[in-house]
Amino acid sequence: MSTWFAGRHAVVIGAGIGGLSAAAALAGHFSKVVVVERDKLPPGAAARPGVPQGKHPHGLLAGGMAALSKLFPGLASSLTQAGALVSDAGADALIEVPGLQPFPRRHLDVHTFLMSRPLIEAVLRNRLAEHENVMLRDSTRVMEIVARPSGDVAGVRVESPEGEQEVLAADLVVDASGRGVPTLDFLKAAGRPVPQESVVGVDLTYGTATYSFPPDATPDFKVALTLAKAPERSRCGFMMMREGGFWYVLFAGRGEDRPPVDEEAFLAFAQGLDTPTIYDTLRKGRRHGEILRFGFQESRWRHFERLESLPAGLLPIGDAICRLNPVYGQGMAVAALEALQLRDLLDAQGSDSGSLATLAPRFLGGAVPLIETAWKMAELADLVYPETRGEKPADFQKTLEMQVVLNRLAIQDADVQKLMVEVRHLLKPATALHDPEIQRKAEALREHAPS
Numbered sequence: 001m002s003t004w005f006a007g008r009h010a011v012v013i014g015a016g017i018g019g020l021s022a023a024a025a026l027a028g029h030f031s032k033v034v035v036v037e038r039d040k041l042p043p044g045a046a047a048r049p050g051v052p053q054g055k056h057p058h059g060l061l062a063g064g065m066a067a068l069s070k071l072f073p074g075l076a077s078s079l080t081q082a083g084a085l086v087s088d089a090g091a092d093a094l095i096e097v098p099g100l101q102p103f104p105r106r107h108l109d110v111h112t113f114l115m116s117r118p119l120i121e122a123v124l125r126n127r128l129a130e131h132e133n134v135m136l137r138d139s140t141r142v143m144e145i146v147a148r149p150s151g152d153v154a155g156v157r158v159e160s161p162e163g164e165q166e167v168l169a170a171d172l173v174v175d176a177s178g179r180g181v182p183t184l185d186f187l188k189a190a191g192r193p194v195p196q197e198s199v200v201g202v203d204l205t206y207g208t209a210t211y212s213f214p215p216d217a218t219p220d221f222k223v224a225l226t227l228a229k230a231p232e233r234s235r236c237g238f239m240m241m242r243e244g245g246f247w248y249v250l251f252a253g254r255g256e257d258r259p260p261v262d263e264e265a266f267l268a269f270a271q272g273l274d275t276p277t278i279y280d281t282l283r284k285g286r287r288h289g290e291i292l293r294f295g296f297q298e299s300r301w302r303h304f305e306r307l308e309s310l311p312a313g314l315l316p317i318g319d320a321i322c323r324l325n326p327v328y329g330q331g332m333a334v335a336a337l338e339a340l341q342l343r344d345l346l347d348a349q350g351s352d353s354g355s356l357a358t359l360a361p362r363f364l365g366g367a368v369p370l371i372e373t374a375w376k377m378a379e380l381a382d383l384v385y386p387e388t389r390g391e392k393p394a395d396f397q398k399t400l401e402m403q404v405v406l407n408r409l410a411i412q413d414a415d416v417q418k419l420m421v422e423v424r425h426l427l428k429p430a431t432a433l434h435d436p437e438i439q440r441k442a443e444a445l446r447e448h449a450p451s
């Protein structure tokens, strides 16, 4: 059943992937939805200062694409018309894991869309404009969330570049600001507790360049990933085709192993990967523009769901709840899955004011398993490194060993490879790998060919 909060207004802070998805989720349920964005939004696909990470590759997991397609029906054709490329997560991807032969390039029928982050945003903005009751208000910064005398949310105070301020009244404020500063400031100002946090410190540095290749040297893959032999080494490399005939080339290292920003040193860094694939490919290509760096210190999960209560009308989403280590490419997918969950909750609930007051706790509780799946996958890979800051879960060693066996099994067994890819892409829960038949095959492999 669809509900309609007639006469009710919602404000979304931030027009990133979380904010645009949330606005699509709210569009069918509120009379008016205003997305407030501090940046001047470009008319097309262009980088902008509010999302500095947007100049770095953003792989969209298939589970994220599935969620976005429910929020924006027909999104696949909107993206391809705008220049995105479709890739099979098995056949078109060259995945190199040290100590293993590369994963067979099998067709797995798990499709991903390859494009830049600015292109995804531009397409989502265009699609959102189809909703007459949704307004994108750019060049406007949210200064604070405003409270009613009861302490619940009354709206947001915004400021234009000229310094003019006004209050936008709202029954629901969705904080999709990435850092979540408006929500934390609001809780602190009200003397309320802030959420407990889980933190995994990774001290990661990204270095990204853009390349093109002549027709006779175009790589035979659309995505390549060279992983490091952990825990001795952390340096990994990633290549991804994108719109306009360009390729992203990304290196990431932990601690002192930072990708350099001049071309010669960047290529030398590529030679230090565990396989020569990316270096050999780059030698035939041409670099465009600067090499850009990005530092990412820690994944951070704010447990809003553990708070006894939240002021009614406040709902954080996306990175404002959980910022995940970007190397696993999960953030946009988690934000989109959360927004879809928000829409499903609104579809299922009644339209009285009481149901709006309980929306955030139900949303936050429901988001936990979504976030946990992504968090656990990232945490397992990060905590292999002794320098990583964070607490190892009790079953860490056992899960890690199982992961190694499953990787070996996936090379031999197409069904296991497909299932592992589906889990990694957040299409299926991690528990799908607990299937007794898969566990039996893994056990047999462990006994016959111990690592």
Ligand SMILES: Cc1cc2nc3c(=O)[nH]c(=O)nc-3n(C[C@H](O)[C@H](O)[C@H](O)COP(=O)(O)OP(=O)(O)OC[C@H]3O[C@@H](n4cnc5c(N)ncnc54)[C@H](O)[C@@H]3O)c2cc1C
Residues within 6 Å of the ligand: 013, 014, 015, 016, 017, 018, 019, 036, 037, 038, 039, 049, 050, 051, 053, 056, 057, 058, 059, 060, 061, 140, 141, 142, 143, 176, 177, 178, 179, 182, 206, 294, 296, 317, 318, 319, 320, 324, 326, 327, 328, 329, 330, 331, 332, 333, 335
């Ligand atoms: C280097 C890097 C690489 C990444 N790579 C990937 C990847 O490959 N795949 C993937 O899925 N995810 C990736 N991510 C994560 C991804 O960027 C986010 O998880 C995802 O976009 C969801 O973020 P969000 O919409 O919640 O916040 P953001 O994308 O940060 O957007 C927040 C928006 O809010 C606006 N804003 C903030 N404060 C205010 C305010 N006070 N008033 C008005 N507007 C405001 C900002 O300008 C911005 O537009 C990467 C992240 C980083 C750092």
